[in-house]
């Protein structure tokens with residue numbers, strides 16, 4: 001029985017493509033903001049683990065080459081991204097990245113630097129950082145993009161890009177949504193600027209089959225069990241239907257297609273708990289009666305072998 005189980009697990013593992021986990025961090029050693037900060041003690045522990053266990057910390061360029069050519073990723077790839085360009089990254093995070101020689105993507109909240117807000121990096125600090133990692137745009141004003149109309153989204157993005165070109169002489173190839181918030185309309189507007197990679201903040205891993213304009217990231221905070229997160233894989237899922245009752249704003253129904261070899265998934269809806277759903281010939285169809293809350297809601301699917309796919313719903 002045990003042998004059969006192990007053989008089954010091996011078979012599945014062989015057919016799954018490798019996946020990279022892209023971690024997202026915010027502040028470093030900042031005790032004023034414990035929920036969005038990581039200590040450099042913990043980060044050193046993570047970096048040391050990666051180094052001692054044969055992980056490759058990849059650059060965005062390396063990842064993008066695989067996404068473009070649809071070439072499977074090598075095993076044990078990890079990427080790091082940092083959102084908001086807080087000064088604590090420059091003073092506390094960057095020295096550790098430099099010590100380990102690990103590349104990173106720094107998603108810059110432009111207004112913070114442009115207006116010289118004390119908590120954010122200066123132009124000189126951004127320039128210095130560009131020697132070690134790559135910059136992404138994280139908007140000019142850090143708005144809730146789904147609440148803006150098309151012209152407002154365009155104006156914010158244009159302002160951010162113009163600022164980066166003028167002050168840093170760089171046109172970023174990637175964009176990270178403020179608060180990780182987007183919908184199909186927002187994605188289309190941002191993609192129209194020619195970004196080759198767009199980062200969301202839905203937990204999941206990235207394979208060569210991921211959509212470059214919808215790249216999942218895993219939050220890495222002080223209490224994140226990072227070794228568990230390193231097991232996450234990309235779940236190729238087609239979200240065919242997510243039905244929400246417009247009156248009650250309750251989630252009513254989902255219909256999702258996955259690989260037919262998957263027989264069961266676990267599903268989580270924000271505010272609820274994990275529940276097991278059967279998969280019939282690659283189709284998941286489930287009826288809910290779940291009240292969603294104002295703002296960000298997520299529906300997460302995961303398989304027993306750690307493949308993840310999420311859907312963000314903003315009300």
Ligand SMILES: [Zn+2]
Nearest residue numbers: 083084178179
């Ligand atoms: Zn942000």
